[in-house]
Amino acid sequence: MVAGTVALLAAMLPPVGAQTATDEVPAGDWTGWLTFVTSGPRNIAGAGSGTFEMTSASGALEGDARWVFESSVSPVDVTAVVQGEATAPELQVTSLVINGSPSPVSASDPAIPLTITTATCEMVTGSGSGVGTVTATGEWAAVRAGALSGDPAAFQQDLTDLTLRIESIQADLLAGQPADRWDLFAATLLAEDLTQALARSPECGGPATARSSIAVGLIADLLASVIADGREIDTQWFVDLVRAAVDVGAIGAGSSGPAAETLEADVITEIQFRIDEAVAGGDIATLLDLAALSYQLGYRSLEEAALDGIDEVADS
Amino acid sequence: MIRRTLAAALLVPLLAVACSDDDGADTEPSTTAPTVTDGTDDSVADDTTSTTQPAAEGMSITDALDVGVIDIVTPPSGGGERPLLEWTEVDGAGEYDVVVLTEDGEPYWAWVGQTNSVVFGGGDPDGEPGQLAVVHGPLTWTVAAFDAAGDLLALSERIPLAP
Numbered sequence: 001m002v003a004g005t006v007a008l009l010a011a012m013l014p015p016v017g018a019q020t021a022t023d024e025v026p027a028g029d030w031t032g033w034l035t036f037v038t039s040g041p042r043n044i045a046g047a048g049s050g051t052f053e054m055t056s057a058s059g060a061l062e063g064d065a066r067w068v069f070e071s072s073v074s075p076v077d078v079t080a081v082v083q084g085e086a087t088a089p090e091l092q093v094t095s096l097v098i099n100g101s102p103s104p105v106s107a108s109d110p111a112i113p114l115t116i117t118t119a120t121c122e123m124v125t126g127s128g129s130g131v132g133t134v135t136a137t138g139e140w141a142a143v144r145a146g147a148l149s150g151d152p153a154a155f156q157q158d159l160t161d162l163t164l165r166i167e168s169i170q171a172d173l174l175a176g177q178p179a180d181r182w183d184l185f186a187a188t189l190l191a192e193d194l195t196q197a198l199a200r201s202p203e204c205g206g207p208a209t210a211r212s213s214i215a216v217g218l219i220a221d222l223l224a225s226v227i228a229d230g231r232e233i234d235t236q237w238f239v240d241l242v243r244a245a246v247d248v249g250a251i252g253a254g255s256s257g258p259a260a261e262t263l264e265a266d267v268i269t270e271i272q273f274r275i276d277e278a279v280a281g282g283d284i285a286t287l288l289d290l291a292a293l294s295y296q297l298g299y300r301s302l303e304e305a306a307l308d309g310i311d312e313v314a315d316s
Numbered sequence: 317m318i319r320r321t322l323a324a325a326l327l328v329p330l331l332a333v334a335c336s337d338d339d340g341a342d343t344e345p346s347t348t349a350p351t352v353t354d355g356t357d358d359s360v361a362d363d364t365t366s367t368t369q370p371a372a373e374g375m376s377i378t379d380a381l382d383v384g385v386i387d388i389v390t391p392p393s394g395g396g397e398r399p400l401l402e403w404t405e406v407d408g409a410g411e412y413d414v415v416v417l418t419e420d421g422e423p424y425w426a427w428v429g430q431t432n433s434v435v436f437g438g439g440d441p442d443g444e445p446g447q448l449a450v451v452h453g454p455l456t457w458t459v460a461a462f463d464a465a466g467d468l469l470a471l472s473e474r475i476p477l478a479p
Contacts, residue, residue: 123447143447185428189438196439196446207397207445207452209418214447236466243413243426247438252423254449288381288468295377295471296415296458297423307380 023119023257024086025056025142028203030124032142033156034067035163046071049160051152054082054089054142061089074099080112089114089126114140117217118249118256121204122147125216137167139217144201155197159214162190166218170225173233181240188244191215195248210256213248220250220263227270235274235286239293242267246297271302279309282316377471384470386459389433393478397450398441402433403459403472410464416449416457416477425449451479 035049050067063082068075077097084090090111096103117126117139125141141159148155165187172179194214200207213219223241226233245251251264271290278286291306378385389402401414414434416425427434435441437448455477461470 147447188428192438192448193440196437196443196448198447199444200446207450209424209452211447211449240428243415243428246415246423246426247428249449253418253420254424285467288383289466291377291381292413292460292468292471296413296460298417298421303377310381 023116023124024059025054025061025089025116025119025124026086026121027056027058029145030054030056030063030142031145031148032065032124032140033159034065034140035156035160036136036139037164037167038069038071038136044071047160047164049156049163050078051156052080052082052091052142053145056086059086060084061086065091083111084113087116089116116257117220117259118210120210120256122201123198123211125214137221139163139215139221141214141217143198144203147199147201148197149199150197155194158190158194162187162194162215163218165190166215166222170222173222173226173237174229176232179237181237184240184244188215188219188247191219191248209253211249211254213250215248216250216255219244219248220259223250224263224266227266231273235278235289238270238274239289242271242293242297252297268299268302271299272305275302275305275309279312282313284310284313287313376473378473381468381471383468384461386461386470386472388459388472388475390475390477392476395436395451395477395479397452397479398436398445399451399477400433400435400441401457401459401477405432406461406470408463409461409469411462411466413460413462414457416455417474419454419456424455451477454478 030053032052032054033049034052035047037047039045046069048067048069050065052063052065054061054063061082061084065080065082067078067080069078070076076099077095078093079095080091080093082089083092090113092111093105093109096105115126116124118124123141123143125139165183169179169183169187191213198214219241223245226238226241230238242251245263245267246254249255249260251260251267255261255264271294275287275290277283278290287306287309291303291310294300294302294306376385384406386406387404389404390399403412406412410430412429412432414427415423416436418424425437427438437445437450439446439448456474457477458474459472460468463469
Protein backbone atom coordinates (compact mmCIF):
# COMPACT_ATOMS: atom_id res chain seq x y z
CA MET A 1 0.00 0.00 0.00
CA VAL A 2 2.79 2.35 0.88
CA ALA A 3 4.57 1.60 -2.37
CA GLY A 4 1.34 2.08 -4.28
CA THR A 5 0.70 5.39 -2.59
CA VAL A 6 4.19 6.59 -3.34
CA ALA A 7 3.84 5.60 -6.99
CA LEU A 8 0.50 7.37 -7.23
CA LEU A 9 1.90 10.43 -5.53
CA ALA A 10 4.75 10.45 -7.97
CA ALA A 11 2.25 10.47 -10.80
CA MET A 12 0.53 13.49 -9.32
CA LEU A 13 3.53 15.52 -8.47
CA PRO A 14 4.68 18.55 -10.36
CA PRO A 15 7.74 17.74 -12.40
CA VAL A 16 11.24 18.21 -11.25
CA GLY A 17 13.99 19.38 -13.57
CA ALA A 18 17.46 18.00 -13.82
CA GLN A 19 19.23 21.34 -13.71
CA THR A 20 21.05 22.45 -10.60
CA ALA A 21 19.29 25.54 -9.39
CA THR A 22 21.18 28.60 -8.29
CA ASP A 23 18.27 31.01 -8.51
CA GLU A 24 16.00 31.72 -5.59
CA VAL A 25 12.53 32.92 -4.82
CA PRO A 26 12.94 36.62 -3.96
CA ALA A 27 11.57 37.86 -0.66
CA GLY A 28 7.85 38.57 -0.58
CA ASP A 29 4.46 36.95 -0.98
CA TRP A 30 3.89 34.80 -4.07
CA THR A 31 0.99 33.17 -5.88
CA GLY A 32 1.79 30.14 -7.98
CA TRP A 33 0.37 27.60 -10.41
CA LEU A 34 1.50 24.15 -11.32
CA THR A 35 0.37 22.02 -14.20
CA PHE A 36 1.64 18.70 -15.45
CA VAL A 37 0.84 15.67 -17.52
CA THR A 38 1.78 12.05 -16.92
CA SER A 39 2.07 9.10 -19.20
CA GLY A 40 1.99 5.41 -18.52
CA PRO A 41 -0.69 2.86 -17.57
CA ARG A 42 -4.23 4.20 -17.45
CA ASN A 43 -4.24 4.68 -13.69
CA ILE A 44 -1.31 7.09 -13.88
CA ALA A 45 -1.77 8.62 -17.33
CA GLY A 46 -3.51 11.94 -16.98
CA ALA A 47 -3.08 15.57 -16.15
CA GLY A 48 -2.96 17.60 -13.00
CA SER A 49 -3.04 21.25 -12.02
CA GLY A 50 -3.30 23.37 -8.94
CA THR A 51 -2.26 26.49 -7.10
CA PHE A 52 -0.08 27.50 -4.21
CA GLU A 53 0.63 30.51 -2.03
CA MET A 54 4.00 31.02 -0.44
CA THR A 55 6.06 33.58 1.44
CA SER A 56 9.79 33.95 1.02
CA ALA A 57 11.52 35.53 4.01
CA SER A 58 15.07 35.30 5.32
CA GLY A 59 15.94 32.71 2.71
CA ALA A 60 13.17 30.31 3.71
CA LEU A 61 9.79 29.44 2.24
CA GLU A 62 6.46 28.59 3.77
CA GLY A 63 2.99 28.28 2.33
CA ASP A 64 0.22 25.98 1.15
CA ALA A 65 -0.51 24.14 -2.09
CA ARG A 66 -3.39 22.20 -3.57
CA TRP A 67 -3.68 20.32 -6.83
CA VAL A 68 -5.98 17.84 -8.53
CA PHE A 69 -4.84 14.94 -10.66
CA GLU A 70 -7.29 13.48 -13.18
CA SER A 71 -6.84 10.13 -14.86
CA SER A 72 -9.22 7.72 -16.53
CA VAL A 73 -9.57 5.93 -13.23
CA SER A 74 -9.98 8.51 -10.51
CA PRO A 75 -9.64 12.12 -9.53
CA VAL A 76 -7.19 12.72 -6.71
CA ASP A 77 -7.15 15.83 -4.52
CA VAL A 78 -3.85 16.66 -2.90
CA THR A 79 -2.95 19.30 -0.34
CA ALA A 80 0.59 20.12 0.69
CA VAL A 81 2.70 22.70 2.43
CA VAL A 82 5.42 24.70 0.72
CA GLN A 83 8.69 24.57 2.61
CA GLY A 84 12.44 24.58 2.17
CA GLU A 85 15.05 27.17 1.35
CA ALA A 86 14.34 29.94 -1.14
CA THR A 87 16.79 28.28 -3.52
CA ALA A 88 15.21 24.85 -3.13
CA PRO A 89 11.42 24.88 -2.75
CA GLU A 90 9.72 21.71 -1.62
CA LEU A 91 6.17 20.43 -1.35
CA GLN A 92 5.30 18.20 1.58
CA VAL A 93 2.03 16.39 1.00
CA THR A 94 -0.33 16.61 3.96
CA SER A 95 -3.53 15.04 2.64
CA LEU A 96 -4.62 12.80 -0.18
CA VAL A 97 -8.23 12.15 -1.24
CA ILE A 98 -8.82 9.50 -3.89
CA ASN A 99 -12.31 9.29 -5.38
CA GLY A 100 -13.61 11.22 -2.39
CA SER A 101 -12.02 8.91 0.15
CA PRO A 102 -9.14 10.07 2.31
CA SER A 103 -5.98 8.04 1.91
CA PRO A 104 -3.29 7.88 4.55
CA VAL A 105 -0.25 10.09 4.19
CA SER A 106 2.85 9.51 6.23
CA ALA A 107 4.69 12.46 7.67
CA SER A 108 7.86 10.60 6.85
CA ASP A 109 7.15 10.55 3.12
CA PRO A 110 9.88 12.45 1.31
CA ALA A 111 9.16 16.04 0.33
CA ILE A 112 8.89 16.85 -3.34
CA PRO A 113 11.75 19.06 -4.56
CA LEU A 114 10.94 21.81 -7.05
CA THR A 115 13.69 23.04 -9.34
CA ILE A 116 13.84 26.72 -10.22
CA THR A 117 14.41 27.35 -13.91
CA THR A 118 14.24 31.13 -13.96
CA ALA A 119 13.84 33.77 -11.29
CA THR A 120 13.31 37.49 -11.65
CA CYS A 121 12.01 40.07 -9.22
CA GLU A 122 8.52 39.48 -10.56
CA MET A 123 8.28 35.84 -11.58
CA VAL A 124 9.79 32.48 -10.73
CA THR A 125 9.35 29.45 -12.96
CA GLY A 126 10.35 25.83 -12.94
CA SER A 127 9.92 22.86 -15.20
CA GLY A 128 11.21 19.39 -15.73
CA SER A 129 10.37 15.78 -16.22
CA GLY A 130 10.89 12.31 -14.92
CA VAL A 131 9.47 12.03 -11.44
CA GLY A 132 9.46 8.72 -9.62
CA THR A 133 8.44 5.66 -11.58
CA VAL A 134 6.31 7.47 -14.14
CA THR A 135 6.97 10.08 -16.79
CA ALA A 136 5.64 13.46 -15.71
CA THR A 137 6.31 16.73 -17.47
CA GLY A 138 5.01 20.21 -16.98
CA GLU A 139 5.87 23.41 -15.24
CA TRP A 140 5.15 25.68 -12.36
CA ALA A 141 5.27 29.42 -12.08
CA ALA A 142 4.80 31.96 -9.33
CA VAL A 143 4.31 35.70 -9.45
CA ARG A 144 4.13 38.30 -6.74
CA ALA A 145 0.84 38.11 -4.86
CA GLY A 146 -1.85 40.24 -6.44
CA ALA A 147 -0.26 40.30 -9.89
CA LEU A 148 -3.06 38.31 -11.51
CA SER A 149 -5.94 40.64 -12.24
CA GLY A 150 -8.23 38.23 -14.09
CA ASP A 151 -10.18 35.13 -13.16
CA PRO A 152 -7.82 32.69 -11.43
CA ALA A 153 -9.84 29.65 -12.51
CA ALA A 154 -9.81 30.71 -16.17
CA PHE A 155 -6.11 31.44 -15.96
CA GLN A 156 -5.48 28.01 -14.47
CA GLN A 157 -7.55 26.33 -17.18
CA ASP A 158 -5.70 28.19 -19.95
CA LEU A 159 -2.37 27.27 -18.41
CA THR A 160 -3.36 23.61 -18.34
CA ASP A 161 -4.53 23.87 -21.95
CA LEU A 162 -1.25 25.47 -22.94
CA THR A 163 0.69 22.67 -21.29
CA LEU A 164 -1.33 20.00 -23.06
CA ARG A 165 -0.95 21.70 -26.44
CA ILE A 166 2.81 22.00 -26.19
CA GLU A 167 3.13 18.49 -24.84
CA SER A 168 1.15 17.28 -27.86
CA ILE A 169 3.45 19.11 -30.26
CA GLN A 170 6.46 17.64 -28.50
CA ALA A 171 5.06 14.11 -28.67
CA ASP A 172 4.23 14.42 -32.37
CA LEU A 173 7.64 15.82 -33.26
CA LEU A 174 9.61 13.23 -31.36
CA ALA A 175 7.44 10.46 -32.79
CA GLY A 176 8.34 11.60 -36.27
CA GLN A 177 4.77 12.61 -37.03
CA PRO A 178 4.06 15.79 -38.98
CA ALA A 179 2.98 18.66 -36.79
CA ASP A 180 1.41 21.93 -37.85
CA ARG A 181 3.88 24.78 -37.34
CA TRP A 182 1.03 27.18 -36.67
CA ASP A 183 -0.02 25.11 -33.67
CA LEU A 184 3.24 26.21 -32.08
CA PHE A 185 2.65 29.86 -32.91
CA ALA A 186 -0.92 29.63 -31.60
CA ALA A 187 0.46 28.22 -28.37
CA THR A 188 2.93 31.08 -28.05
CA LEU A 189 0.10 33.55 -28.59
CA LEU A 190 -1.82 31.94 -25.74
CA ALA A 191 1.32 32.12 -23.63
CA GLU A 192 1.58 35.84 -24.41
CA ASP A 193 -2.01 36.36 -23.30
CA LEU A 194 -1.35 34.58 -20.01
CA THR A 195 1.90 36.44 -19.46
CA GLN A 196 0.22 39.75 -20.19
CA ALA A 197 -2.42 38.98 -17.56
CA LEU A 198 0.29 39.12 -14.91
CA ALA A 199 0.85 42.70 -13.85
CA ARG A 200 4.20 44.21 -13.08
CA SER A 201 4.89 44.69 -9.39
CA PRO A 202 5.63 48.23 -8.16
CA GLU A 203 8.36 47.00 -5.82
CA CYS A 204 10.33 45.70 -8.80
CA GLY A 205 10.79 49.12 -10.37
CA GLY A 206 10.89 49.60 -14.12
CA PRO A 207 10.93 46.85 -16.71
CA ALA A 208 14.02 44.71 -16.50
CA THR A 209 15.73 42.95 -19.37
CA ALA A 210 15.29 39.57 -17.77
CA ARG A 211 11.74 38.35 -17.84
CA SER A 212 9.94 35.06 -17.86
CA SER A 213 6.96 34.11 -19.92
CA ILE A 214 4.55 31.75 -18.28
CA ALA A 215 5.57 29.23 -20.96
CA VAL A 216 9.33 29.50 -20.58
CA GLY A 217 9.75 26.04 -19.11
CA LEU A 218 7.47 24.37 -21.64
CA ILE A 219 9.20 25.87 -24.65
CA ALA A 220 12.65 25.28 -23.15
CA ASP A 221 11.82 21.61 -22.61
CA LEU A 222 10.43 21.28 -26.13
CA LEU A 223 13.47 22.85 -27.73
CA ALA A 224 15.90 20.87 -25.57
CA SER A 225 14.19 17.61 -26.46
CA VAL A 226 14.35 18.37 -30.17
CA ILE A 227 18.05 19.16 -29.90
CA ALA A 228 18.70 16.00 -27.88
CA ASP A 229 16.49 13.54 -29.74
CA GLY A 230 15.21 15.15 -32.89
CA ARG A 231 18.01 15.74 -35.32
CA GLU A 232 15.90 14.19 -38.04
CA ILE A 233 13.29 16.91 -37.49
CA ASP A 234 13.09 19.40 -40.32
CA THR A 235 15.29 22.46 -39.87
CA GLN A 236 12.31 24.73 -40.41
CA TRP A 237 10.77 23.29 -37.25
CA PHE A 238 14.01 23.74 -35.35
CA VAL A 239 14.20 27.35 -36.52
CA ASP A 240 10.61 27.89 -35.40
CA LEU A 241 11.40 26.52 -31.97
CA VAL A 242 14.44 28.75 -31.59
CA ARG A 243 12.34 31.81 -32.40
CA ALA A 244 9.67 30.62 -29.94
CA ALA A 245 12.35 30.23 -27.29
CA VAL A 246 13.46 33.83 -27.82
CA ASP A 247 9.82 34.94 -27.78
CA VAL A 248 9.14 33.48 -24.33
CA GLY A 249 12.56 34.31 -22.88
CA ALA A 250 13.81 30.72 -22.69
CA ILE A 251 17.09 31.86 -24.27
CA GLY A 252 18.74 35.21 -24.78
CA ALA A 253 18.59 38.45 -22.87
CA GLY A 254 15.04 37.83 -21.72
CA SER A 255 16.07 34.69 -19.89
CA SER A 256 17.81 34.14 -16.62
CA GLY A 257 19.68 31.34 -14.93
CA PRO A 258 22.28 28.77 -15.93
CA ALA A 259 19.76 26.49 -17.64
CA ALA A 260 18.99 29.20 -20.20
CA GLU A 261 22.68 29.75 -20.90
CA THR A 262 23.19 26.04 -21.39
CA LEU A 263 20.22 25.83 -23.73
CA GLU A 264 21.43 28.74 -25.82
CA ALA A 265 24.86 27.13 -26.10
CA ASP A 266 23.13 23.94 -27.25
CA VAL A 267 21.14 25.94 -29.80
CA ILE A 268 24.34 27.42 -31.22
CA THR A 269 25.95 24.00 -31.44
CA GLU A 270 22.86 22.63 -33.16
CA ILE A 271 22.78 25.45 -35.71
CA GLN A 272 26.42 24.73 -36.55
CA PHE A 273 25.65 21.03 -36.87
CA ARG A 274 22.75 21.72 -39.22
CA ILE A 275 24.90 24.09 -41.29
CA ASP A 276 27.52 21.38 -41.67
CA GLU A 277 24.86 18.85 -42.63
CA ALA A 278 23.34 21.20 -45.19
CA VAL A 279 26.74 21.86 -46.72
CA ALA A 280 27.44 18.13 -46.91
CA GLY A 281 24.06 17.58 -48.52
CA GLY A 282 24.29 20.55 -50.86
CA ASP A 283 21.07 21.94 -49.35
CA ILE A 284 21.11 25.64 -50.17
CA ALA A 285 17.50 26.24 -49.07
CA THR A 286 18.36 25.10 -45.55
CA LEU A 287 21.53 27.17 -45.56
CA LEU A 288 19.48 30.21 -46.49
CA ASP A 289 17.12 29.60 -43.57
CA LEU A 290 20.02 29.15 -41.17
CA ALA A 291 21.85 32.19 -42.50
CA ALA A 292 18.73 34.31 -42.01
CA LEU A 293 18.16 32.92 -38.52
CA SER A 294 21.80 33.49 -37.51
CA TYR A 295 21.69 37.01 -38.89
CA GLN A 296 18.52 37.82 -37.03
CA LEU A 297 19.79 36.33 -33.76
CA GLY A 298 23.06 38.21 -34.00
CA TYR A 299 25.13 35.02 -34.20
CA ARG A 300 27.78 36.44 -36.47
CA SER A 301 30.09 33.47 -36.81
CA LEU A 302 27.17 31.19 -37.62
CA GLU A 303 25.90 33.67 -40.18
CA GLU A 304 29.36 33.67 -41.68
CA ALA A 305 29.50 29.87 -41.62
CA ALA A 306 26.15 29.60 -43.41
CA LEU A 307 27.22 32.12 -46.06
CA ASP A 308 30.49 30.26 -46.52
CA GLY A 309 28.47 27.08 -46.85
CA ILE A 310 26.37 28.61 -49.61
CA ASP A 311 29.57 29.57 -51.42
CA GLU A 312 30.98 26.10 -50.89
CA VAL A 313 27.88 24.37 -52.25
CA ALA A 314 27.77 26.74 -55.18
CA ASP A 315 31.40 25.99 -55.96
CA SER A 316 30.92 22.25 -55.83
CA MET B 317 36.46 37.56 -50.15
CA ILE B 318 33.86 38.38 -52.74
CA ARG B 319 30.70 36.42 -52.32
CA ARG B 320 28.92 34.92 -55.24
CA THR B 321 25.22 35.65 -55.20
CA LEU B 322 22.82 32.82 -54.79
CA ALA B 323 21.28 33.49 -58.17
CA ALA B 324 24.63 33.09 -59.82
CA ALA B 325 25.29 29.98 -57.81
CA LEU B 326 22.01 28.40 -58.77
CA LEU B 327 21.52 29.55 -62.34
CA VAL B 328 24.93 29.68 -63.89
CA PRO B 329 27.25 27.42 -61.92
CA LEU B 330 29.47 26.62 -64.86
CA LEU B 331 29.89 30.26 -65.74
CA ALA B 332 30.51 31.05 -62.14
CA VAL B 333 33.23 28.47 -61.86
CA ALA B 334 34.82 29.71 -65.06
CA CYS B 335 34.77 33.34 -64.02
CA SER B 336 35.50 33.30 -60.33
CA ASP B 337 38.81 31.51 -60.12
CA ASP B 338 40.94 34.44 -61.13
CA ASP B 339 41.56 34.98 -57.45
CA GLY B 340 42.50 31.80 -55.74
CA ALA B 341 41.32 33.09 -52.41
CA ASP B 342 37.73 32.90 -53.60
CA THR B 343 37.87 29.16 -53.97
CA GLU B 344 39.59 28.38 -50.71
CA PRO B 345 37.44 26.74 -48.08
CA SER B 346 36.65 29.16 -45.32
CA THR B 347 39.17 29.24 -42.53
CA THR B 348 36.83 31.14 -40.26
CA ALA B 349 36.44 28.71 -37.39
CA PRO B 350 33.13 29.18 -35.64
CA THR B 351 33.63 30.10 -32.02
CA VAL B 352 30.40 28.56 -31.02
CA THR B 353 30.72 24.84 -31.27
CA ASP B 354 32.05 23.92 -27.87
CA GLY B 355 28.83 24.67 -26.04
CA THR B 356 30.41 26.74 -23.32
CA ASP B 357 28.89 29.86 -21.88
CA ASP B 358 31.83 31.87 -23.13
CA SER B 359 31.09 30.76 -26.64
CA VAL B 360 27.58 32.14 -26.33
CA ALA B 361 28.91 35.49 -25.24
CA ASP B 362 31.54 35.52 -27.95
CA ASP B 363 29.00 34.96 -30.64
CA THR B 364 26.39 37.41 -29.48
CA THR B 365 28.37 40.44 -28.47
CA SER B 366 29.03 42.03 -31.82
CA THR B 367 26.16 42.21 -34.20
CA THR B 368 26.13 45.59 -35.77
CA GLN B 369 28.19 44.68 -38.81
CA PRO B 370 27.02 42.36 -41.56
CA ALA B 371 29.07 39.19 -41.58
CA ALA B 372 29.70 39.39 -45.30
CA GLU B 373 32.49 41.92 -45.54
CA GLY B 374 31.67 44.76 -47.88
CA MET B 375 28.29 43.28 -48.69
CA SER B 376 24.95 43.45 -46.96
CA ILE B 377 23.20 40.29 -45.87
CA THR B 378 20.52 40.78 -48.50
CA ASP B 379 23.12 41.07 -51.24
CA ALA B 380 24.97 38.06 -49.91
CA LEU B 381 21.79 35.99 -49.93
CA ASP B 382 20.42 37.63 -53.08
CA VAL B 383 17.06 38.35 -51.47
CA GLY B 384 14.95 41.48 -51.32
CA VAL B 385 15.19 44.26 -48.78
CA ILE B 386 12.22 44.89 -46.50
CA ASP B 387 11.51 48.56 -45.89
CA ILE B 388 10.71 49.53 -42.32
CA VAL B 389 7.86 51.89 -41.51
CA THR B 390 8.34 52.18 -37.74
CA PRO B 391 10.40 55.20 -36.66
CA PRO B 392 13.50 54.36 -34.61
CA SER B 393 12.20 56.04 -31.47
CA GLY B 394 9.23 57.73 -29.90
CA GLY B 395 6.90 54.73 -29.78
CA GLY B 396 7.18 54.12 -26.07
CA GLU B 397 7.69 50.70 -24.56
CA ARG B 398 5.14 48.97 -26.83
CA PRO B 399 5.61 50.49 -30.28
CA LEU B 400 3.99 49.09 -33.39
CA LEU B 401 6.67 47.35 -35.44
CA GLU B 402 5.62 47.77 -39.05
CA TRP B 403 7.16 47.09 -42.44
CA THR B 404 6.09 47.14 -46.07
CA GLU B 405 4.44 44.01 -47.38
CA VAL B 406 6.51 41.63 -49.47
CA ASP B 407 4.88 40.14 -52.55
CA GLY B 408 4.26 36.45 -52.07
CA ALA B 409 5.05 36.45 -48.37
CA GLY B 410 3.07 34.06 -46.20
CA GLU B 411 5.09 34.53 -43.05
CA TYR B 412 7.09 37.23 -41.35
CA ASP B 413 9.62 36.60 -38.59
CA VAL B 414 10.75 39.40 -36.28
CA VAL B 415 13.74 39.22 -33.94
CA VAL B 416 14.78 41.95 -31.51
CA LEU B 417 18.29 42.24 -30.08
CA THR B 418 19.52 44.16 -27.08
CA GLU B 419 22.20 46.80 -27.27
CA ASP B 420 24.69 44.03 -26.47
CA GLY B 421 23.47 41.97 -29.41
CA GLU B 422 21.62 39.33 -27.43
CA PRO B 423 18.26 38.02 -28.68
CA TYR B 424 15.52 39.59 -26.59
CA TRP B 425 12.17 38.98 -28.26
CA ALA B 426 10.86 37.23 -31.37
CA TRP B 427 7.58 36.90 -33.21
CA VAL B 428 6.25 34.86 -36.11
CA GLY B 429 3.06 35.84 -37.93
CA GLN B 430 1.34 36.57 -41.19
CA THR B 431 0.69 40.31 -40.90
CA ASN B 432 3.12 43.11 -41.71
CA SER B 433 2.99 44.62 -38.23
CA VAL B 434 2.99 43.58 -34.61
CA VAL B 435 2.92 45.41 -31.31
CA PHE B 436 6.21 44.95 -29.50
CA GLY B 437 5.94 42.08 -27.04
CA GLY B 438 2.84 40.58 -28.60
CA GLY B 439 -0.38 39.98 -26.71
CA ASP B 440 -3.33 42.36 -26.73
CA PRO B 441 -2.21 45.61 -28.37
CA ASP B 442 -4.60 47.62 -26.20
CA GLY B 443 -3.71 45.95 -22.92
CA GLU B 444 -1.08 46.72 -20.34
CA PRO B 445 2.20 44.92 -21.03
CA GLY B 446 2.12 42.93 -17.82
CA GLN B 447 5.15 40.67 -17.87
CA LEU B 448 5.62 40.83 -21.63
CA ALA B 449 8.80 42.08 -23.28
CA VAL B 450 8.95 45.85 -23.68
CA VAL B 451 11.34 48.41 -25.17
CA HIS B 452 13.40 49.10 -22.07
CA GLY B 453 16.44 50.70 -23.72
CA PRO B 454 18.32 50.84 -27.03
CA LEU B 455 17.48 47.82 -29.16
CA THR B 456 17.71 46.70 -32.79
CA TRP B 457 15.31 44.61 -34.80
CA THR B 458 15.02 42.76 -38.08
CA VAL B 459 12.22 41.15 -40.02
CA ALA B 460 12.42 38.30 -42.53
CA ALA B 461 9.79 37.33 -45.09
CA PHE B 462 9.13 33.79 -46.27
CA ASP B 463 6.77 32.38 -48.86
CA ALA B 464 4.20 29.70 -48.15
CA ALA B 465 6.76 27.00 -48.85
CA GLY B 466 9.10 28.47 -46.24
CA ASP B 467 11.60 29.88 -48.71
CA LEU B 468 13.30 33.13 -47.73
CA LEU B 469 12.11 36.08 -49.82
CA ALA B 470 13.49 39.18 -48.14
CA LEU B 471 15.21 40.59 -45.08
CA SER B 472 15.44 43.98 -43.46
CA GLU B 473 18.58 45.69 -42.40
CA ARG B 474 19.17 45.89 -38.65
CA ILE B 475 16.97 48.74 -37.42
CA PRO B 476 17.57 50.71 -34.20
CA LEU B 477 14.70 51.04 -31.75
CA ALA B 478 14.40 53.11 -28.59
CA PRO B 479 11.44 54.08 -26.38
